[in-house]
Amino acid sequence: MTSLKDTLQLRQLTLPAAHSLCSFIHKHKMLSLSLLLLLILATYFLYSGLFAHVIIFTGYPPIKNVTFVYKLQEGPHKNRAELLKEASRIGPNTFCMEVFYDYPKKVPGHQCRYAVGSFVSEGKDKVDEDLLKLYETFGFHVFSFPEVTHVVIASVPHRNFLSVLLGVKRVYPRLDGTFCNTICLLLPGTHSNNVYGIHIFDKCESK
Incomplete structure (x- = not known):
């Protein structure tokens, strides 16, 4: 026991x-x-898209003969999210474009200029006058792009907000000093036709 x-x-x-x-x-x-x-x-x-292949080529643009509604703003590029949200609320099914006029590493953040807006017509499509007037009511400007035949295009995946950050870090170092300095886009209200970069999204969403 x-x-x-x-x-x-x-x-x-x-x-x-x-x-x-x-x-x-x-x-x-x-x-x-x-x-x-x-x-x-x-x-x-x-x-x-951390390791996704960055495709860079020259040729015909993915869009042509477009009517673009936009707002101009100065400040850090990260603040553009508010304009994207506003454009998305007005025209949720439109294509969206961002135009950056200054390189953040060379221009102080509060002095960086950019334009954000939506395409209300493309190609032979007629402008939706009601949608156009709605954008104008909210203070958006209107600009019509003539057709061009030769542009530089960089294509990377755009699946979420991180895709944008990764794309900026990976694409612009390859374009800087080679292609970006040849891009010109003078929107009414700007005082320079030098463009640092242009982003086009298939839907006007703030991701």
């Missing part, structure tokens, strides 16, 4: 072992959760 002394000794041996086992399981659980989190983040970055 087991004595009380033997039982106490057995408990003294068992408790440290159980504590060590619990610590081992806890550490491995934290490690598993950390690995799972890293896997999710890696998948998200890959889906956003």
Whole structure:
């Protein structure tokens, strides 16, 4: 028959072992959760276009003979999200374009100029007069682009907000000093025809 002394000794041996086992399981659980989190983040970055091929080519533009409604603004480029939201609320099914006139690494953020807006007609499509008047009611300006035959195009995935950040970091270093300095777009209200970059989205959404 087991004595009380033997039982106490057995408990003294068992408790440290159980504590060590619990610590081992806890550490491995934290490690598993950390690995799972890293896997999710890696998948998200890959889906956003971290290693997607950047396609750069010259040729005919993807759009032509367009009527563009826009607003001009000065300040850090990140503030353009508000204009995108406004344009999206007015015309949620329109194409959207951003025009950046200054290079943030050379011009102070508060002095950077950009235009954001939507296309209300393209090609042979007629302008939706009601939609055009609605944009004008909210202070948007109107500009019609003539058809051009030769442009430089860079194409990257646009799936979420991170795609935009990754695209800017990967595309512009390849274009800077080579193609960007040849782009000209003088919108009414601007005082320079030098353009740092142009973004065109298939839907006017703020992602």
